[in-house]
Amino acid sequence: MRVDEHGARHSAEGAAVTVPDEVRTGGDVHLVLPAYNEAAALPRLLRRVAESAVAGRVTVWVVDDGSSDGTADCVTDARGLDVRLVRHPVNLGLGQAVQSGLKAALAVAAPEHVVVVMDADDTHDPGVIPVLLEEIGAGSDIVICSRFTEGGDDSTAPRSRRLLSRGAAVVLGRALKIEGVRDFTSGFRAYRVSLLRRAAAHWGDRLVEERGFACMVELLMKLRHCEPVVSEVPLKLRYDRKPGASKLRLGRTLRQYLLLLTRDRLTPVPVGKL
Numbered sequence: 530m531r532v533d534e535h536g537a538r539h540s541a542e543g544a545a546v547t548v549p550d551e552v553r554t555g556g557d558v559h560l561v562l563p564a565y566n567e568a569a570a571l572p573r574l575l576r577r578v579a580e581s582a583v584a585g586r587v588t589v590w591v592v593d594d595g596s597s598d599g600t601a602d603c604v605t606d607a608r609g610l611d612v613r614l615v616r617h618p619v620n621l622g623l624g625q626a627v628q629s630g631l632k633a634a635l636a637v638a639a640p641e642h643v644v645v646v647m648d649a650d651d652t653h654d655p656g657v658i659p660v661l662l663e664e665i666g667a668g669s670d671i672v673i674c675s676r677f678t679e680g681g682d683d684s685t686a687p688r689s690r691r692l693l694s695r696g697a698a699v700v701l702g703r704a705l706k707i708e709g710v711r712d713f714t715s716g717f718r719a720y721r722v723s724l725l726r727r728a729a730a731h732w733g734d735r736l737v738e739e740r741g742f743a744c745m746v747e748l749l750m751k752l753r754h755c756e757p758v759v760s761e762v763p764l765k766l767r768y769d770r771k772p773g774a775s776k777l778r779l780g781r782t783l784r785q786y787l788l789l790l791t792r793d794r795l796t797p798v799p800v801g802k803l
Contacts, residue, residue, distance in 0.1 A: 544629045556586040557639070557641070558586045558643050558645060558662065559590060560588070560589045560645045560655075560658075561592065561627065561631060561645070561646045562648075563623055563627050563649060564592060564649035565620060565626070566596045566600060567650055569598075571591070571603040571651075572606065572607075574651045577654075578655045579610050581655045582656075583655075589613065590613050590633050591614050592629050592630040593614060593615070593616045594617045594621055594625070594626040595617045595619040595620035595621065617629065621740060622739075622741055623744055627646060627744050627745075628734070628737035628744075631729075634722075635722065635725060638722045640722055640723040641722070643662060643720065643721060643722065644719070644720045644725060645661060645719045646716065646717070646719075647674075647718075651767070652767050652768050652770055657674060657764070661718075664719070664760050669758050670720070671718060671721075671724070672760050672761070672762060673712055673715050673718050673760070673762075674715055674717035674761070674762055675711050675715060675761035677695075677698055677712045678712070678763055680763030681763040681764050682764075683766040683768070685768035693714075694714050698713055704793075705750065705753065707753050709759040710749070713749060714745055715745065716745055717764060721757075724752065724755055724757055730803075731803050736751065741781060741782060743782060755803045
């Protein structure tokens with residue numbers, strides 16, 4: 530990373546990383562929030578994280594993916610949390626926002642730490658994070674908040690989005706056969722830092738190449754070569770909390786899933802143990 534004249538650090542891709550001087554928690558949980566024009570939802574979500582049982586353990590990484598609505602200002606206004614800002618000068622898409630967030634967190638995280646990725650639109654409940662950490666503590670390497678396990682629910686989501694998620698679950702389940710996974714497209718997950726580091730050592734900046742919503746499937750596809758233990762916990766998706774329209778484009782995302790599967794079939798399996 531380089532440091533500019535304002536004290537902001539920049540990754541090799543040009544994403545600026547701002548760390549507030551007044552707050553340091555040294556937490557063992559790194560919460561990555563990819564955000565594009567989420568100024569209406571992000572303050573509510575950050576307040577709920579600050580009120581959660583793990584607030585004192587969390588370092589929040591907000592990745593402002595070229596927003597034009599003042600999303601970055603929400604980080605400045607956050608209280609009671611260690612919130613760090615990663616900025617893309619222009620919108621690069623969800624996948625690159627996830628990649629930048631993971632890279633920023635891994636740069637400072639210890640091997641025993643945990644990275645949690647969730648949506649910044651307030652549809653995911655940070656109160657579930659302690660459950661994710663319990664699963665990691667019990668031996669899981671990846672924990673997925675699943676709409677399709679017992680207790681999960683996505684009834685508040687639009688019908689088209691529900692059909693896409695269910696269809697993808699069926700197709701990806703048959704094609705990838707990853708034990709313990711029902712919900713392949715959920716954006717709310719926890720990962721062991723040691724697992725992500727092993728994968729990043731192999732793929733580097735190619736760990737997440739997709740720009741759109743298919744990035745969550747891509748990351749899972751690559752991590753499966755590390756032979757992780759994967760578990761799921763129920764996710765009650767609160768789409769009714771979302772203040773704006775969905776950024777997901779049905780046809781584009783479906784094509785991305787199909788291209789991912791095609792590339793997976795044509796790409797050689799990594800040689801040796803990752």
